[in-house]
Amino acid sequence: MTSSATLHRRRSASRRWRRALPFVAPFLVLFVVVYLIPTVYAIAQSLFATKRSGLGLGAADVQFVGIGNYLRAFQDPGFLASLWRVLFIGVIQVPVMLALALLFALLLDAAVSTGKRFFRLAYFVPYGLPGVIAALVWSFLYAPTLSPVVQAFHAIGIDISFVTDAALPFSIANILTWAWTGYNMILLYAALQAIPPEVMEAAALDGCSGWRAALRIKVPLIRPAMLLSLVFSIIGTSQLYNEPVTMKTIAPNLPSDYTPIMAAMKWLSSNDFNYAATLSVIVGAIVCVLSVFVFRASAKRVDA
Structure with missing residues (x-):
């Protein structure tokens, strides 16, 4: 049986x-x-290197180097600096962006909110613009000789620049926040809309309403959506490329390997395909590790 x-x-x-x-x-x-x-294919290519005999003028010879390219990458000061820059930008930008997205989503979901359709569209419009277009618009606002913001500060005797080495991470983080807050807001707003009305009605009967209900009831219920937004934001920040490349026109001090993806593209344009593949694999591995860490940390918190 x-x-x-x-x-x-x-x-x-x-x-x-x-x-x-x-x-x-x-x-x-x-x-x-x-x-x-x-x-x-990228992992396989990262295990090889192109060698040239003589003074580099001889015939190319592809050789198996194992982890040689990975050792080279972690001894490459330009690549390591690019990792730290992206990490710094992410630590600044991601929490601010997600906090704004959550705030806007809660405001739109509030029962007393008016003009929801207008504000929902207004928050989402920046995401609808291509990333390069958004970067060009902000580059105009950052350009030392063209920016009306810079000129306004100069008019009152304040010398300000958005493209110095110290200001560049914050300038780029601002572009990312402006462009992606609306996208994450839509994700969180959709999760809020899925909360059963009976839950909020029961909370109101118990005297829990307004921001108190939003923080104690709504936010915990949409934690999966917040986690998804966090993972998407980590992945997006690790792929940072369009914004710094576009800003090179107004910031000549911005190096060609400012981010890991830019570093990989630099070596790709130099025909060092194997090393470029190695950098790409490292970035992908770091993103996977961070994503798994976020999911595991969230799961442990739920179990606790």
């Missing part, structure tokens, strides 16, 4: 898989072609 029941369950599971396969197959194909194969 037990064997028959087990066989029946296996057949049922097999039928479910066959029915689901046509729906899952397009995603699996795209995942393998767009993500898995390039990742495996």
Whole structure:
């Protein structure tokens, strides 16, 4: 009897898989072609290096170097500096952006809010602009000779610059916050809309309303959406490229390897494909580790 029941369950599971396969197959194909194969190829390329005989004028010879490129990367001051810059920008920008997104989402979800459609669109419009366009707009506002903000400060005797080495991380963080707050706000607002009305009605009957209800009831209930926004923000910050590249036109002091992706592109343009692949693999590994850490930390907090 037990064997028959087990066989029946296996057949049922097999039928479910066959029915689901046509729906899952397009995603699996795209995942393998767009993500898995390039990742495996990059890892394979990172284990090789192109050597040239003589003074570098001889024929190219691709040699297996194992972890040699990885050792080189962690001894590369330019790449290490780019990692620290992105980490610094992320530590500044991500908490501020998520806090603003949560605040706007709570304001839109409040029962007494008016003009919800207008403000929802107004908050989301910056995300609708391509990243390069947003960077160009802010570059105009940052440019020392063109910025009306800089000229206004000069008019009252204050010398200010948004493109010094010390100011660049904050200037870039401001662009990211302006561009991505609306996107994260929509995610959190959608999660707030999914909260059953009965929950908030019961809270109101118990005397919990307003900001007290928002912080003690709504925020805990949308923690999964907040976690998803946090992971997306970590991934997005690690891929920082458009904003600093665009700002090079107004900030000549911005190095070509300002971020890890820019460093990889620099070596790619120098035809050192293997080292560029190595830097890409390292960035991907760091993002995976941070994402797993965030999920594990959140799971432990829930269990506690």
